[in-house]
Amino acid sequence: MDARVDKGAAVLAVDLDGTLIATDLLWECLFTLIRQNPLCLLLLPLWLARGKPRFKHEIFSRVDPAPETLPYRESVVARLRDEHVAGRRIVLATASCRRHAEAIAEHLGFFTSVIGSDAKNNLKSKAKVVALKAAYGDCGFDYMGNSRDDIAVFETARRAIAVAPDRAAAGWARAHNAEMLEPPEPVSLKTVAKMLRVHQWSKNILIAVPAVLDHKILEPTVILQLAGAFFAFSFLASAFYIVNDLFDLAADRGHPSKSKRPLAAGVVAPAFGVRTALVLIVASLAIGTLLPPAFLLVLAGYTVATFSYSLKIKRWLLIDVLVLASLYTVRVIAGSAATDIPPSPWLLAFSIFFFLSLALVKRFVELDQAGIPEKERLNGRGYRPEDKETISQAGIGSGFAAVVVLALYLESSHVHEIYEFPWVLWLLCPLVLYIILRIWILARRREFCDDPVVFIASDWRSQLMVALGGVLILAATPFPYALFT
Template sequence: MDARVDDTAIALAVDLDGTLISGDLLWECVFRLVRANPLFALMLPVWLLGGKARFKHEVFSRVSVDPASLGYRPEVLRFLEAEKERGRVLILATASAQDHAGRIAAHLGLFDRVIGSTPDTNLKSAAKRARLVADYGDAGFDYVGNSRDDVAVFEAARRSYVVAPDREARAWSDAHGGAILVDHGQTSLTDVVRMLRVHQWAKNVLIAVPAVLAHTVFEPVTLVHLIGAFFAFSFLASAVYVFNDLFDLSMDRRHPTKCKRPLAAGRIDPATGIKIAFGLMAFSVLITMTLPPLFGIVLALYFVATTAYSLKVKRWLLLDVLTLAGLYTVRIIAGMAAVGAEPSYWLLAFSIFFFLSLALVKRYVELDLAKISERQRLSGRGYRPEDKEVIAQAGMASGFSAIVVLALYLDSPAVYQLYDHPWMIWPICPLVLYLIMRIWILAKRREFNDDPVVFIATDWRSQLMIVFGAALMFAAGAVDFHALGL
C-alpha cells in the first residue's frame, strides 16, 4: 500500500528558523533591537539569566518584524503549497514567539494552526515534541526541520523532511531515511571567506604607510610589528563585517547584489557567523597583546567607531562619509602606534582628504545605481538621488585638496631631511591626481561599482601608478647622481 495514500489525514508541522526561513528570527530581532538602541546590549545577559523563555519574550516583545522582509526558502514554500493543495493541515511549529509566528502565518496564508513559544514556555526540541505528540499522538504528524534541536521531533514524527541540515540533522536523516528537501551542503570555506570579506583586508596595508615613509619598513622588529598589526586589524575588521551584515539582514535581502552575501542568502546561519566573529576578535586581542600598548588603544577606538558606524552613523547624511575617511586614517595612526613612528600631520591631512573623496565616490555610485524616485532616500542611507551632483563636486574637490596637501608636504623641511633628491618625487602629485580623476570618471561612466580602496589595490593601472611612485621615492633617496656622472 502506498504510504502517501493517507497523507491528507496526517498533519504536517513545519519549523520556522532555518527551515521555512533561512535565518533565525530570534537573532534577527536581537540585532534589530540593539541597532535601534545599543543600550539594550547591556540588558541581554540579564534577560538570559532569567531563562531562555524570558529572554525570547523580552526581545520579541520589543521588536516588530515585517514578515515580508524575512528570507523564505522558495523550495520549502513550493512544497508546502503543493501539500496545501492536496488538503493537508499545515502547522507552523516554532520556538520563536507565537505572536510573531502568527503574523508570519497570516502573511503566507498557508498554515491552519500556529504554535510557538510563550513567556513561560520555550517551545524547542523536547518541548515541541511533547506538544505535538500531545495534540496529534506519537507518529500522528509529519515534520519539517533542519537542526539538532529538531532531532527529538523527527523521532516522534511519522515521516520527517530535512531542510539544509546541520551535522546532527544530516546524520539522523542518513540513519533513518529522512527526505531532504533542500541541501546546500556544509558551510564551505568559500562562504566563510566571502562572509569575512577577506578581499577587504587590502585596506589594512595602510598600516605600513608610516613605516614606508619613514624608511624603516625593512627593519626586523618593525616588520614583525607591522605583520602582527595587519592581522590584528584584519581579524577585527572581519568580525565587524559579520556583525554589520547581521544588523542589515533585512535590507541586504532586498539589495540586488548584497542579497548574495552568505548571511543574507542563508548559506551561513547567524549563530555560526557570531561564533566565527567572536573567534576572530579573540585572535585579534591575542595579537594586540604582543604589540605596543598604544596600538591596542587605537584598535579599541577603531572598534568603537566602526561599531557606531554600523549601528547608526552610516544612516546619517555626510557624517557617514566623514567617519569612513576617519576610519581609513585610523589605520595610518595604528601603523604609527605599532612601530613607534612620530605623527605626521601632513600624512594625516592628506589621508582625510584623499579617503573622503573615495568615500564620496562610493556613495555616488550607490545613488547612481539605485532604482528609486527623486525624493526617496537610499535604503539605509541619508541620501537622495538629487544629491548626486553635490556629492560628485565635493568628492572631486576633496581629491584636489589632497593633492594640494601633498604638494605642500613635498616642499616641506621633512622631505629634504628624508630624501637626497626631493625633486624626484614631485611626479607623485600627477600620479595621485590620475588615480583620483580616473576613479571619478569611471564612476560617471557607470563602469565602476566596487569599493574604491579595493579597486585601487587590485586595478592594474592603479597598481602601475603606485609602483612608479614607490620607485621614484626609492630613487630620490638611494640614487647617487654624482657617482653616475650627473
C-alpha cells in the same frame, strides 16, 4: 503533483528557524533591536536572568520582522504548496514568537494553524512534542525540522523529514532512514572568505605607509611588526563586516548585490556568523598583545568607531563619510603605533582628504545605482538623489585638497632633510590626481561599482600609478643608505 505528497490524515508540522527559513528569527530580531536601540544591550543580561522564554519574549515584543524579506527555502515552500493543494493540513510549529509565526503563515497562505512560543513557554524540543501531542495525538503528525533540538520531535512523529540538517539531526536521519529534503552541506571556505570579505584586506596595506615613508620597511623587526598589525587589523575588520551584515540583513536582502552576501542569502546561519566574529576578535586581540601597547589602543578606538558606525553613524548625513575617512586613516596610525614610528601630521592630513574623497565616491555610486525618486532617502543612509551633485563636488574637491597637502609637504624642511632629490617627488601630485579623477569619471559614467580602495588595489592603471610613485620615492632617496641603515 509531486509523488512525495502524503495524502494521509496526519497533519504536517513544520519548524520555522533553519527549516522553512534559512535563518534564525531570534538572532535577526536581536540585531535589529540592538541597531534600533543600542541601550538594549544593557538589558539583555537582565532578560536572560529571567529565563529563556522571557528573554525571547522581550526581544520579539520589540521587533516586527517583515515576512516578505526573509530567506525562505524554495524547496520547502514548493513542497508545502503541493501538500496544501493536495488538501493536507499544515501547521507551523516553532520555538519563535507565535505572533511573528502567524504573520509568516499569513504571508505564505498555506498553513492551517500556528503553534509558537510566548512569554512563559519556549516551544522547543520536548516542549514542542508536548504541544503537538496535545493537539494531534501520538503519531498524529509528520514533522519537518533541521536541528539537534528537533530530534525529540522526530522520534515522536509518524514520519520525519530532515531539511538541511545540522550534524546531529543528519546523523539521526541516516540512522533511521528518514527523508532528507535538502542534504546537509558544510559551509565552504569560499563562503567563509566571502563572509569575511577577505578581498577587503587589501585596505590594510595602508598600515605599511609610515614605515615606507620613514625608509624602514626593509628592517626585519619592522616587517614582523607590520605583518602582525596587518593580520590583527584584518581579523578585526572582518569581524565587524560580519556584525555589520547582521545589523543590515533586511536591508541587504532588498539590494541587488548585497542580497548575495552569505548571511543575507541564508547560506550561513546568524549563529555561525556570531561565533566566527568572536573568534576573529579574540585572534586580533591576541596578536595585538604581541605589539606595542599603543597598537592595542588604536585597535580599541577602531572597535568603538566601527561598532558605532555599524549601529548608527552610517545613517547620518555627511557624518558617515567623515567617520569612514577616519577609519581608513586609523590604519595609517595603526602602522605608526605597531612600529613605534611617529605619525607625520602631513601624512594624516593627506589621508583624511584623500579617503574622504573615496568615501564620497562610494556614497555617490550607491545613490546613483539605487534608482530612487527625488526626496526619497537611500535605504539605510541619509542621502537623497538630489544630493548627488553636492557629493560629487565635495568628493572631487577633497581629492584636490589632498594633493594641495601633498604639495605643501613636499616643500617642508622634513622632506629636504630625508630625500636627496626632493624635486623628483613633485611628480607624485599628478599621479594622485590621476587616481582620484579617474575614479570619479568612472563613477559618473556608471562604470565603477566597487569599494574604491579595493578598486585601487586591483585596477592595473591605479596599480601602475602606485608603482610609479614607489619608483619616484626610490629615485629621490639617497639609495641605498636610507633603506638599509
